[in-house]
Amino acid sequence: MKFRRGLRLLLACLTLTLPLTLAARAHAALQAIEADRIVAVVNYEAITARELQARVNTVIRQLKQQGTDLPDTEALNKQVLERLIIERAQMQLAKDNGLNIDDPQLDAGLQRIAESNHLNVPQLRAALEKDGLNWTAFREDIRKEMIVGQLREREVDNRIAVSDGEIDNYLSTSADQNGEEFLIQHILLRAPEQATPEQLQRTFIKAQMVMEKLAAGMSFAKAAATYSDGNEALNGGTVGWRTANRVPAVFIQALERMRAGEISTILRSPAGFHILRLADRRGAGALPKQVQQTHVRHILIKINELVSEADARHKLEVLRDRLVHGGDFAELARLNSNDLSAGKGGDIGWVLPGDTVPEFQRAMDTLKPNEISQTVQSPFGFHLIQVLERKVEDLSPERRRAAARQVLRDRKADEVYQDWLRQLRDRTYVEYHLESK
Numbered sequence: 001m002k003f004r005r006g007l008r009l010l011l012a013c014l015t016l017t018l019p020l021t022l023a024a025r026a027h028a029a030l031q032a033i034e035a036d037r038i039v040a041v042v043n044y045e046a047i048t049a050r051e052l053q054a055r056v057n058t059v060i061r062q063l064k065q066q067g068t069d070l071p072d073t074e075a076l077n078k079q080v081l082e083r084l085i086i087e088r089a090q091m092q093l094a095k096d097n098g099l100n101i102d103d104p105q106l107d108a109g110l111q112r113i114a115e116s117n118h119l120n121v122p123q124l125r126a127a128l129e130k131d132g133l134n135w136t137a138f139r140e141d142i143r144k145e146m147i148v149g150q151l152r153e154r155e156v157d158n159r160i161a162v163s164d165g166e167i168d169n170y171l172s173t174s175a176d177q178n179g180e181e182f183l184i185q186h187i188l189l190r191a192p193e194q195a196t197p198e199q200l201q202r203t204f205i206k207a208q209m210v211m212e213k214l215a216a217g218m219s220f221a222k223a224a225a226t227y228s229d230g231n232e233a234l235n236g237g238t239v240g241w242r243t244a245n246r247v248p249a250v251f252i253q254a255l256e257r258m259r260a261g262e263i264s265t266i267l268r269s270p271a272g273f274h275i276l277r278l279a280d281r282r283g284a285g286a287l288p289k290q291v292q293q294t295h296v297r298h299i300l301i302k303i304n305e306l307v308s309e310a311d312a313r314h315k316l317e318v319l320r321d322r323l324v325h326g327g328d329f330a331e332l333a334r335l336n337s338n339d340l341s342a343g344k345g346g347d348i349g350w351v352l353p354g355d356t357v358p359e360f361q362r363a364m365d366t367l368k369p370n371e372i373s374q375t376v377q378s379p380f381g382f383h384l385i386q387v388l389e390r391k392v393e394d395l396s397p398e399r400r401r402a403a404a405r406q407v408l409r410d411r412k413a414d415e416v417y418q419d420w421l422r423q424l425r426d427r428t429y430v431e432y433h434l435e436s437k
Contacts, residue, residue, distance in 0.1 A: 040081060041431040042088040047081070052434075054137075056080050059234050061132070068236045069219055071226035079225065079233060081434055086421065089428040091144060094151045101146045102313065106139060108374040109146050112366055150377075153358050156417045162408045170404045180244060182255050183280040185220050185237040188230035188418070191272035193426045207266045207273040214263060220277045229272070230418075237277070245407040248415045251276060271418045291353065291403060295388040296364055297346035299332060300339040302381035312382045316375045320384055323372050329386055338381065346386075352399060354406045360385065 037049040059080055063070055070076065094100075101109070107121075114124040125135050189207045192199055210227050214220060224230070224237025232239055244252050254264045255278055264276040299319060301312040319332055330345025337346050353361065359378040364385055367373055373385040 037433070039432075039434045040085060041429075041433070042085050043092055043429050045088060045092065047084050047088065052077065052081055052084065055084060058133075062234070063221075063225060063236070066221070066236055068221040068225060071222060075226045077434065082229070083234065085428070085430055086425055087144065087148070089424055090148050090151055093155075093424065094147045097151070097154065098309070099147055099150045099154070101143050101150070102375075104317070104374045106143050106146065109142055110139065113142070150359075152417060156413070156420050157358060159416050159420065160409050160412050162405050162412070166408055167401055167404045170408060171400065181241045181282050182244070182247065182278060183241050183282075184239040184247070184251075184255070185224065185277040185279055186230055186232060186239050187220070187224050187228040187237055187275040188233075188271065189227070189273045190229035190418075190422055190425075193423050203273055204266070207275065210275060211263075211266065214275075220263065231421075238279075241282075246410050246414075248411065250274075255281075269415065271415070271422055291399065292390055292392050293350045293352055294364060294390050295350050296348050297329065297333065297341070297386050297388060298339070298348065298360075299329075299337045299346050299384045300381050301336070301383075302338040309382075313375055316382055316384050320372060320375070323384070323386075329372075347388075350391075352402065354402050 038046045039049050039052050040047045056076060059076065060070060071079065110121055110124070114121045117124065117127075119127065128138055129135060187210060189203050189210070191203045195203070206227070210223055213223055213227075221236030221238075224233050224235075227233075228237055230237065244256075247255065248269065250267055250269050251274070254267060254276060258264060258276075258278040260278055260280050262278055264274075264278075267274040267276065299316070301307065301315055303309055303312055307315075315336070319327070319336060322332065323329055330347070333346030334342055336342075339346070341348050351364075355361075356364065357378050357380070359376060360383060363373050363376040363383075364387060367385065367387040369387050369389055371387065373383070376383045376385055
């Protein structure tokens with residue numbers, strides 16, 4: 001700190017005594033030092049002022065596009081820094097677990113993003129660059145999001161448990177539900193894991209302060225961007241449309257009593273304290289009586305003492321190239337797949353949602369008939385997937401139970417993820433160096 005103050009004093013002297021060019025160079029040197037200044041240390045990695053400012057600039061651009069009032073500079077910097085800390089902690093854990101997204105997987109992800117916006121990838125790039133975004137930085141941000149998605153699947157999905165009793169209760173009541181959807185905004189004041197009564201009281205007092213700000217006229221979006229610990233804080237707290245099936249029970253009890261535009265009381269969950277705003281509500285369908293089935297086949301390469309991850313990926317890249325250029329999928333599956341389906345040319349048969357692991361299903365659901373996936377990683381190994389055809393049929397009682405189980409898993413998923421994030425954050429070593437200049 002003394003060094004930077006000394007450099008500022010020197011710069012002031014230089015401005016008075018040296019030619020303008022030299023003063024400008026000294027000023028540039030000071031800016032470079034400030035940009036490289038460490039604002040936080042997360043376990044074994046540093047976050048610099050340059051990284052923080054780049055993310056703050058992105059958030060400011062997004063908030064302005066949404067028409068959201070900006071928090072004050074100090075509050076915004078703290079919010080963005082906390083998001084960077086959580087992101088860095090997740091990326092470190094992913095690295096420690098060998099999770100990664102290679103360029104072909106990233107390209108496939110970018111293709112899906114472009115298609116969801118009715119664009120191709122060059123058009124997506126042009127649109128982003130027109131808005132002032134750097135394409136290379138955008139690609140790396142998407143890579144990070146995809147890696148965090150892998151980590152969430154690995155760390156969170158196996159923590160979600162749904163009992164037969166819960167399924168019975170859901171099926172007995174879902175016929176009477178109108179399947180409403182809620183457009184939700186959310187503020188979370190996160191409590192530490194195994195919080196003491198004093199910590200809980202401090203968090204509750206902060207939640208009361210936020211409620212007072214809202215009552216005094218602060219917009220919910222600004223309050224979320226200023227105070228919320230939720231993932232959607234810097235998006236004005238907007239969670240988006242959610243059916244009752246995808247909302248934690250503690251939320252749905254409040255939402256069902258609210259009118260559009262109303263703000264809830266302070267709600268308590270294991271993650272901390274919550275404030276909701278119901279932006280809108282609309283009718284939707286309940287548990288479907290019909291479901292889409294997919295006829296799919298795959299080639300699986302398992303990892304073992306003789307086959308490394310790199311070997312498996314390379315082998316599938318070679319096989320995919322052969323398939324794209326006219327190779328016979330069934331024959332290549334019989335010769336190469338490490339799955340019991342190899343004898344049937346890789347044919348798994350007709351599958352329904354929930355029949356396969358999440359990684360496989362997500363990739364399968366993005367494919368058009370006869371399209372071949374990029375390399376897909378799952379707990380079983382690495383796959384090439386091809387969808388043969390799709391159809392929609394009535395659900396059998398067994399399938400309705402499976403569908404109900406998936407609905408209940410979706411309802412619990414975000415709550416479990418938030419609890420896992422809190423545990424990760426609590427055990428992450430963080431050293432703060434963010435201070436006024």
